Amino acid sequence: GQQVMQIPQYQHVQEGEDFTTYCNSSTTLSNIQWYKQRPGGHPVFLIQLVKSGEVKKQKRLTFQFGEAKKNSSLHITATQTTDVGTYFCAGTHTGGFKTIFGAGTRLFVKA
Amino acid sequence: GAGVSQSPSNKVTEKGKDVELRCDPISGHTALYWYRQRLGQGLEFLIYFQGNSAPDKSGLPSDRFSAERTGESVSTLTIQRTQQEDSAVYLCASSSRTAAKNIQYFGAGTRLSVL
Structure with a gap:
């Protein structure tokens, strides 16, 4: 189906380091969305991309x-402890x- | 309501009992999803409702699981003869095919513990 x-499934970084997670489909997508789930919380919508080659930024997130x-x-520049989550x-x-x-990428940030 | 509402927030049951979980989507949202999330794991798709179309039940793990939705309103997920491996957080999400297309809005989930 x-x-x-x-990928990756999880990543440990030192605070201040960058982080990237990658998403891939075998067939074309009409849109892609990104969500963040904080520990103990539920997924929350971050952004939606619909155009070929589109780049969007939200502060330190690209x-x-x-x-x-x-x-x-999704690339996070200079991670902070508040970026922790999936x-x-x-x-x-x-x-x-x-x-x-x-499947999600779980990010751990060490202060 | 303003957001997706799920009840109960927590449910503790004994092995072999039936449970019913409820999801109240955002008004006007035609699509509704149920997911299961085990501790530390990703989202496991269970079932998808889209308007009056036949639901996509491809994610239901066994015939003990069933879900209903009447029109574009409340949905219930029923687990019969619960097993310990059913313990998880059950998340519901709704979305619109028009405004903010396909963005899923999640409820806070029901944490199910089967003893």
Whole structure:
């Protein structure tokens, strides 16, 4: 079936280091979304990308959508302890309506 | 309501009992998803409702799991003859196909503990 693959599964960083998580689909996506789940919380929507090659920024977070609309990345510059949590990508395959979540990347930040 | 509401927030039950979990989506949202999240794990898709279309039940792990939704309103997830491996947080999310297309808004979840 249609899947959205996400790597890495988890990452440990020292505060101030950068962090990147990657999302990949075998088929084109009409859009890609990113969510953050804090420990003990529920996933919260961060951003949606819909255009080929789109890049969006939210403060220290940079989101990219690939030219072929099959992959995406989330990059955090100079991580802080408040960035701790699990980051999920979620994609809607072209022609479909259901949004499919990646497995998530769990970020640990050491002060 | 203003957001997705789930009840109960916590449920403790004995092995073999049936449980019913409720999700009240954002008004006007045609799509509704149920997920299971075990401790430290990702989101496991269970079922997807989209308007009056037949639901996508491809994620239900066994025939002990079922879900219903009437129109675009409340949904209930029922687990029959609960097992210890059913212990998890059950999350519900709703989304709209028009405004803010496909963005999922999650409830706070129901934490199910099967003793």
